[in-house]
Amino acid sequence: MITNNQKAAKVDVKETKGEIILDEIKCRGCNTCMLACSFHHASVFSRELSSIKVSLDYITGKVSWMISSNCDLCKGKKEFLCIKHCPYDCLSFKPF
Numbered sequence: 001m002i003t004n005n006q007k008a009a010k011v012d013v014k015e016t017k018g019e020i021i022l023d024e025i026k027c028r029g030c031n032t033c034m035l036a037c038s039f040h041h042a043s044v045f046s047r048e049l050s051s052i053k054v055s056l057d058y059i060t061g062k063v064s065w066m067i068s069s070n071c072d073l074c075k076g077k078k079e080f081l082c083i084k085h086c087p088y089d090c091l092s093f094k095p096f
């Protein structure tokens with residue numbers, strides 16, 4: 001069940017369908033998920049190359065985020081790297 005402070009982004013990659021869920025209260029805008037994602041795609045740390053984009057407004061506390069269509073759910077990896085490396089444990093995956 002998704003609580004009020006959690007938002008979901010649908011992902012649909014071949015046989016894997018579900019939602020990546022972000023807990024907006026826990027998120028600190030640290031960008032680690034973005035760097036982990038770019039490392040998956042391009043073996044470099046680059047926010048620009050990430051499929052997940054997370055931005056925290058430090059004044060309002062509002063988190064904006066999205067997952068682009070080039071998310072391949074970490075094809076070839078055993079785990080979703082954005083979820084695995086979030087230091088605040090605020091990302092999760094819920095299969096459909």
Ligand code: SF4
Nearest residue numbers: 027028030031033086
């Ligand atoms: S790694 Fe976690 S805390 Fe950091 S920006 Fe991403 S979702 Fe937010």
Ligand code: SF4
Nearest residue numbers: 037071072073074082
């Ligand atoms: S599941 Fe993998 S490819 Fe998709 S946003 Fe997360 S790190 Fe990037």
